[in-house]
Amino acid sequence: NTTAVMKTQFAKQFKEINENFKEVFKELFGGGRAELKLSDEKNVLESGIEIEAEPPGKKLQNMSLLSGGEKALTAIAILFAILKIKAPPFCVLDEIEAALDDINVARFASYLEKYSDETQFIVITHRKGTMEVADRLYGVTMQEKGVSKLLELKTAEMARQLGVNKYVVARKMKKIEVFNDVDMNLEAGNAAEYVGALTGEKVSVQDGRI
Numbered sequence: 001n002t003t004a005v006m007k008t009q010f011a012k013q014f015k016e017i018n019e020n021f022k023e024v025f026k027e028l029f030g031g032g033r034a035e036l037k038l039s040d041e042k043n044v045l046e047s048g049i050e051i052e053a054e055p056p057g058k059k060l061q062n063m064s065l066l067s068g069g070e071k072a073l074t075a076i077a078i079l080f081a082i083l084k085i086k087a088p089p090f091c092v093l094d095e096i097e098a099a100l101d102d103i104n105v106a107r108f109a110s111y112l113e114k115y116s117d118e119t120q121f122i123v124i125t126h127r128k129g130t131m132e133v134a135d136r137l138y139g140v141t142m143q144e145k146g147v148s149k150l151l152e153l154k155t156a157e158m159a160r161q162l163g164v165n166k167y168v169v170a171r172k173m174k175k176i177e178v179f180n181d182v183d184m185n186l187e188a189g190n191a192a193e194y195v196g197a198l199t200g201e202k203v204s205v206q207d208g209r210i
Contacts, residue, residue, distance in 0.1 A: 006045060007044055011044055014038070016085060017036065017081050017082055020081035020085070021078055022034060024077045024084070024111075027111060028076065028108065028111060029055050030056060031056035032054050032055045032058070034074065034077065035052050036049055037049070037050045037052065050062070051078070055070055068099045069100050072096065072098075073100060073108070075096070076097070079096075089119065090121070090122060091120070091122070092121075092122045093123045093125075095124055095126070097127055097129075102129060105127050105128075105130060109129045109133045116135075135154070136152065136154050138151070138153075139151045139153075
């Protein structure tokens with residue numbers, strides 16, 4: 001019957017997601033172990049799901065006992081574990097790495113890039129580590145009060161033109177600080193040259209802004 005089929009399908013997918021989760025967790029944390037468990041294995045369709053995680057150097061514990069950054073990275077590991085079942089054509093991520101420190105942002109960004117061949121990721125972020133692996137950056141600046149303008153930086157394309165990899169281009173812009181969705185402060189003096197080369201427009205920096 002339908003219920004039996006649902007139970008079988010759920011059990012199969014849950015097992016696969018759990019195995020993926022174990023692998024992704026180790027990659028993102030650089031070690032440790034984690035597991036997903038059903039609180040009621042006899043009633044899988046109504047059972048709760050328990051998340052156990054053991055980051056490197058810590059004892060196995062419930063997710064509720066982890067730090068904010070560890071919780072965020074564990075949740076990201078679960079997301080990628082699900083995506084590995086069947087890669088979607090695109091995925092929108094809204095500041096999911098905001099609670100991570102710089103080292104874990106770099107791990108997240110590296111993992112994101114690893115799967116970008118199968119899935120196009122559209123990421124809303126203020127973190128430099130994530131920006132560094134992007135093929136294309138978009139930002140909104142306010143050149144004059146009340147007038148916003150969209151800027152685009154094609155890091156991959158610029159890298160080909162300069163004969164370097166896109167990380168070099170991104171790091172040239174690493175002093176970019178995004179304070180909010182409509183304000184981009186640029187401290188790098190050569191930022192205008194890069195943006196101007198891509199947009200084909202005359203761009204200058206005044207008071208730290210494009």
